Amino acid sequence: MSFIQGRAIRNQAAAENWMSYARELEQKLANAQAGLEAMRTLKDAAITELGKVDPANYLMNQANRQKILDTAYSQKQS
Numbered sequence: 001m002s003f004i005q006g007r008a009i010r011n012q013a014a015a016e017n018w019m020s021y022a023r024e025l026e027q028k029l030a031n032a033q034a035g036l037e038a039m040r041t042l043k044d045a046a047i048t049e050l051g052k053v054d055p056a057n058y059l060m061n062q063a064n065r066q067k068i069l070d071t072a073y074s075q076k077q078s
Contacts, residue, residue: 001009047065050057058064 047059051060054060
């Protein structure tokens with residue numbers, strides 16, 4: 001096997017590894033997006049039900065919910 005053939009085989013293997021890694025990342029992203037959409041759906045249902053039983057609840061205000069999310073997000077970033 002020549003040097004060039006060996007290099008071509010290694011390059012092909014590296015490309016296949018990168019493609020496999022990219023597919024894995026795409027699948028993880030799709031799963032994360034599906035999970036996020038499911039959580040949004042659950043949140044919307046919970047807020048709707050909360051509004052029925054306690055319309056004046058602190059969480060009925062979008063700005064209050066956003067503050068909670070912002071705080072949680074910033075704590076995860078630290």
